[in-house]
Amino acid sequence: MVxxxxxxxxxxxxxxxxxxxxGMLWLVSEAQPNDSLFFHYSGHGSQKMDQDSDEVDGxxxxxxxxxxxxxxxxxxxxxxxxxxxxxxxxxxxxxxFDSCHSATALDLPxxxxxxxxxxxxxxxxxxxxxxxxxxxxxxKGGNMFDKLSGAKKAYSTLSALANEGKAQDxxxxxxxxxxxxxxxxxxxxxxxxxxxNVSGYGATGAAxxxxxxxxxxxxxxxxxxxxxxMRDTLYGKYExxxxxxxxxPTDMNIPFxx
Numbered sequence: 001m002v003x004x005x006x007x008x009x010x011x012x013x014x015x016x017x018x019x020x021x022x023g024m025l026w027l028v029s030e031a032q033p034n035d036s037l038f039f040h041y042s043g044h045g046s047q048k049m050d051q052d053s054d055e056v057d058g059x060x061x062x063x064x065x066x067x068x069x070x071x072x073x074x075x076x077x078x079x080x081x082x083x084x085x086x087x088x089x090x091x092x093x094x095x096x097f098d099s100c101h102s103a104t105a106l107d108l109p110x111x112x113x114x115x116x117x118x119x120x121x122x123x124x125x126x127x128x129x130x131x132x133x134x135x136x137x138x139x140k141g142g143n144m145f146d147k148l149s150g151a152k153k154a155y156s157t158l159s160a161l162a163n164e165g166k167a168q169d170x171x172x173x174x175x176x177x178x179x180x181x182x183x184x185x186x187x188x189x190x191x192x193x194x195x196x197n198v199s200g201y202g203a204t205g206a207a208x209x210x211x212x213x214x215x216x217x218x219x220x221x222x223x224x225x226x227x228x229x230m231r232d233t234l235y236g237k238y239e240x241x242x243x244x245x246x247x248x249p250t251d252m253n254i255p256f257x258x
């Protein structure tokens with residue numbers, strides 16, 4: 001087991017970009033069919049402009065290492081290549097991303113509702129509408145910098161909407177997996193993930209708490225039931241909505257096992 005935390009004095013066990021990537025490579029190295037691997041990230045998440053047209057919202061999702069100011073974020077395209085594409089057929093990876101903007105942090109192409117039914121990745125129409133409204137206000141009343149920024153944002157939003165179908169196809173063609181890769185993420189790509197501090201669980205991310213609570217108290221759950229229980233745990237307390245995705249079409253009404 002490799003554990004990286006930002007309170008470590010030993011630099012080898014701090015969550016720097018290099019250490020996180022080395023930990024990912026360690027996890028999947030020498031993986032064999034029937035191996036079961038577990039990856040958990042609880043920390044900051046962000047977004048940056050998509051460079052290869054595989055994102056329905058025009059933004060790549062990232063995680064933010066301790067040394068991000070000097071070393072940069074780790075982008076979802078990288079994490080898919082490092083953690084997912086290296087795995088052989090028959091191996092299983094269960095990943096938890098408890099971070100902001102994390103729904104597609106591993107770029108897994110198949111997303112499910114809490115009934116275990118697949119659903120298409122879509123650019124949130126509400127988010128797109130708010131972005132276009134803000135762009136319009138900047139173009140109408142801002143200074144020159146605001147106008148340029150607003151025009152750029154409007155172009156990016158409209159381009160993402162036009163590219164939505166193509167992005168879905170690219171993700172399915174290039175990010176599908178041989179291995180059984182399953183990810184639970186703290187929120188949708190346009191949402192943020194909250195922290196919490198619950199008696200008996202300590203200070204954690206809300207999604208981490210929901211996962212631990214569901215596994216501890218839920219009995220023999222299917223993957224779909226696990227997702228539903230995690231969502232129910234946070235319902236009414238947090239706006240974020242936990243997501244579930246896989247690397248290939250999967251029956252999510254089978255028992256959850258690590």
